[in-house]
Amino acid sequence: MKKRVISGCVLALLALALIWLDEPLPWLTAGVIFWGVMALREFNQVVGLTKAKPFAVIGTVGTVLFIISPHFDNGLEPLLAAFVAGSLLYLLKPGDRSQAFIRWAWTLAGVIYIGWLLSFIVALRGLDGGREWVFFALGVTAASDTFAYFIGRVFGKHKMAPSISPNKSWEGAVGGAVCAVIMALILKAVFDLPASYLELGLLGLAASAVGQAGDLVESLFKRNMAIKDSGNSIPGHGGFMDRMDSVVFAAVLVYYYVIIFIQ
Template sequence: MDGANAASAGSPSRTNALAIRIASVVVLLPLIIAGVWWPPTTVLLAGVATSLAIGELFAMFRHGGYQPRLAEGLTIGWLICAATFFQPLTTIDLMLAAMFVAIIGTLITEIARRNRQTSLLSWALTLAGAYYVGGLLSSYLLLRQLEQPLQGGWLAFAHIPPGAAWVFFTLAITWLQDTGAFFVGRAFGRTKMAPTLSPKKSWEGFAGGMAAAIATALFCVPLLGLPITLGEAVILGVVAGIFGPLGDLAESLIKRQVGVKDSGFIIPGHGGILDRIDSILFTGPVVYYLVVIFLQ
């Protein structure tokens, strides 16, 4: 997105594309905020996003000539979300149980098939794809479950739940990192970061994204009243600045392997759901475990 050789910023095509991207964000942002605010709607939002993203991922696999099992993949994705959501209610390790069920269940379904010529590869792609999306995305349900009280903040009047504040924080530093990389790379990008996987990404854009992630993290501490120091906020910003682009490149690797440009077309100007969440899939788990360490 942050290409050095892209068309000029003033060209009609780029202006229209940018307007479509902004309009999509304006429409989706209130839905995301509302979905994250209450735990039941958060798990519903995660379940919908998981379903759509797994559907797009498996469609890409099929485009590449592979045969993932969509029904099994969706079931695993939903199972992971449910296990994460209900984990606080029991001492049983539901995520471990979900993994056992996923592995055993998918192997049993392959045994039951008459045509087992592609069973091994199909089983591996089904399991890996479901955990790539559902497993990583479930980190936002874990963030939503954090309950340590906030420390006032400029938005204290809104009574944002602590867990929701951490989800908003992680989404903000990830997506604004991507935005910073896009604009800085478009204006100053010269040195390609990963010419084979993502020719339009540049190191200049990466630097701009890193600066945006750190600035956003620092701004969110007083804005949301997050119970961390500014130094810890910088660390989280750096993490987002590194793992966000890596998540993007990971999806680019998959798309290159199967020969597609976008995972889908559900979000105008952004491509598919997977194209929009590829970065947050990587930042969510890392931010969650760092926050847990910082809050101890």
């Protein structure tokens, strides 16, 4: 528990610095690239042990390109087309082609799950008032995850999805959702976000719901791969994949909320 708290505080301070600073380099983008490359490395190692070994170089290049794509106007569609076509052509290289397509499929899955979803954090930061909206997405998710974990440990009796994640409970989920709403209201007051308290309270509730669903998605992935954690790079928290599951789903939700209802 001590390691979990200490590493969580260090991660939070680092995230705050990367989100706040924007010059002379887009530091958040650089941090997300590092996060994505490390998460993809864990993904490739896990899949390679149980299924088929993804193409590491292609996957890394694709992940980085997806993460930086929000910096370029209308860059996603040509990027996706070029990546899919280029990676398929790569299968024609000399060598053992017996598992070529299954390896390609897992490579594409890793790039989409990690690279594309992480790119929404960068895209959110690039919107008007994006710094504050990223703080909102991460703050609400952190509150939801933290209190769902502790409330679930103390009061959890009714299992949410025992076949996927035996330790998650409805009591923890509700506690995390309530704390996410409280955090959303606090962040509204701190940053004076351009939406009502009711709207942001509901957005915080929705972000908690999709974040916890995203957590279950990664739990299902790990269960399919017969592992407990994606890695051990972050003391008390597992690997980089273990810390992106809920955040990216919440970031996608907040991004589309902002561009549809705010801008």
